[in-house]
Amino acid sequence: MTARVLRRAEEKGAMEIVVLVKQVPDTTEVRLDPRTGNLIREGVESIMNPDDRHALEAAARLKESSGGRVTVLSMGPSQAIDVITEAVGICADRGVLLCDKAFAGADTWSTSTTLGKAVSKLGDIDLVLCGRQAIDGDTAQIGPQVAEYLGIAHISCVTGIEAVKRRSITVSRRTEDGFERVKSALPVLLTVMKEINEPRYPAIASLLAACAEKAPIEVWNAADLGVQVGDVGLEGSLTQVIRTFAPKSKRQTEMIEGDTSSVVEGLLSRLREKKLI
Amino acid sequence: MTVWIETELCNGCERCVKACPYGAIEMQEGRAKILDRCTSCGTCISVCKQGAIHTDAVPRQIPDFSDRKGIWVVAEQRGGELMRVSLELLGKAGELAEQLDEDVCAVVLGWKTSGLIEELMRYGAAKVYRADHRLLEHYRSDAYTKVVCELIENYRPNIVLIGATMLGRDLAPRISRRVRAGLTADCTDLRIDEEENILLQTRPAFGGNVMATIANRFSRPQMATVRPGVMKPGAPKKVSGDVIRWKGALREQDIRTKILEQVREKRKSTGLDEAKVIVAGGRGVGSEKGWARIFELAEALGGEVAGTRIVVENGWLAAERQVGQTGQSVRPELYIACGLSGAIQHRAGMADSRYIVAINKDARAPIFQVADWGIVADLHDVVPALINGLNAGV
Secondary structure, eight states, X not given: OOOOOOOOGGGOOSOEEEEEOOEEEOGGGOEEOTTTOOEEOTTOOEEEOHHHHXXXXXXXXXXXXXXXXXXXXXESOGGGHHHHXXXXXXXXXXXXXXXXXXXXXXXXXXXXXHHHHHHHHHOOOSEEEEESXXXXXXXXXXXXXXXXXXXXXXXXXXXXXXXXXXXXXEXXXXXXXXXXXXXXXXXXXXXXXXXXXXXXXXXXXXXXXXXXXXXSEEEEOHHHHTOOGGGSHHHHOSOEEEEEEOOOOOOOOEEOOSSHHXXXXXXXXXXXXXXXX | OOEEEOGGGXXXXXXXXXXXTTOOEEEETTEEEEOTTOOXXXXXXXXXXXXXXXXXXXXXXXXXXTTOOOEEEEOOXXXXXXXXXXXXXXXXXXXXXXXXXXXXXXXXXXXXOTHXXXXXXXXXXXXXXXXXXXXXXXXXXXXXXXXXXXXXXXXXXXXXXXXXXXXXXXXXHHHHHHTTOXXXXXXXXXXXXXXXXXXXXXXEEGXXXXXXXXXXXXSSSEEEEEOTTTXXXXXXXXXXXXXXXXXXXXXXXXXXXXXXXXXXXOOOOOOTTTOXXXXXXXXXXXXXXXXXXXXXXXXXXXXXXXEOHHHHHTTSSOGGGBBSTTSBOOOOSEEEEESOOOOXXXXXXXXXXXXXXXXEXXXXXXXXXXXXXXXXXXXXXXXXXXXXXXXXXX
């Protein structure tokens, strides 16, 4: 673990904010090919992970209200540059895509290693923001794991940012049976939920500017991060996917046919037979 | 590091295509071809009967973990009351423990929680690790992480299970990173692989369209969060066992966050998790009148009403009545699905119901695949007739 010494509050100027975003397939459209059992990826649109969009919006609002600099960070294949570009078009001053074949096939352990390393390399950070979870993996593990890697506190399920001071932040977060207001020293990592805000989309002009050659977007590979190949990606992962399959039902379905009164009678008699009514 | 196929040896059986977790093998002219998105994971190599798939990767050494013993359940309590998921996990841990011939242990953190020990033992814990401290009264990530990590480092468990509640999913990743252990989120099935004696963790991915089975070969403990409502508590047994106290130190300055205020929202209990009968509606219910009939049917059956995400998003039902991937998991005796297609996300939350009835106009709706009894008809005809039939029968 790299317990980093982060910038002390008294030395600092503008707030440094990092937003972690992920490009994900629009999962409502992902299916398994019933014949081969493979994921059908062709023709599935890629989008910025919805929760991450809210994290970016939170960063944009903090920058507008209190000043500061926003860096957006994503790990993914080369096409993930699209979400970085979009984020730069929305509010980010700088975008970094972590892209290397060595990062592929990562579980949350090695993903958090890669992201954590990259955040460290960015320098002194006050606030890391990310979505609560990504819609493809649904793990909600990356936020807390990156925070632990960085040796900073985290607050998950944040639904509102109340106040940001030089050394502390006050937020509200959802709990199982309500909500709580929590104060934390900076730096801290927040994972946000959709309730936190209504995200904006980039204006065409700023999106075009973000696409320009001189846009502040960089791509870092494993060597740039100074990570060993065995520490990241599939090889650095502690868990492995052994098998994927389509969810199957073992039930034999009996169709009850006929006009309304006979299907209802048919159903009721079966329910009675099983002592369900 | 690469994986490649010796094309002349390939007989086109497609086993590798099916086995690839990344969809990175495709058939081209009757032979398998590895695509760019291959991560060199090597899953395909062992399934190839022709010995046609090769790799230059050196197999990773699996460390010796024979000193790791015990299946732990990190119990969750709120206000001194155990959450049901903790008992469910103890039930599952009991099954796993039998196969591995190891002990089931519960870990309970809080303040003045001695009353919980008996319940944990009754539901299967042979040992209870207990940390009782004023600063543990309300959950905070830093405090709970510190204590559980100290216990893990001292007592070296083999498996650690945590409920996939909001608390569990905040705590588990923090612990896993600190103790350098792999973690699988929100599992819906756990079993022991008989050859390797490792925990196989199955969970939905891609919004539930795909199930993935995951192993944790390279680190200990094997950690998983487990979805509430999926496992079953075991039968209560005689209370016996040891209590081991955590003796570490915890100070306010160890905890970087402060709770300023806690608000309990009096969410009306829906009772979905306890309900014997659930009547669920989807987009097809359509109108206020339609929903009135759904509630009427539920009442006639002495059950509860639930719905899909879309009806919750459209404001027909309160969010706590949503069943599915992002809502609740339920397993009633009888689940009557009305006018809902049965998207995989919804099925993920109800497929374990004992009996399922599907009523839908569209005979191709996937809900029929998981139903015991299917009726292809307009629910607006069938539901009122059902209510009449039930009321007449009383």
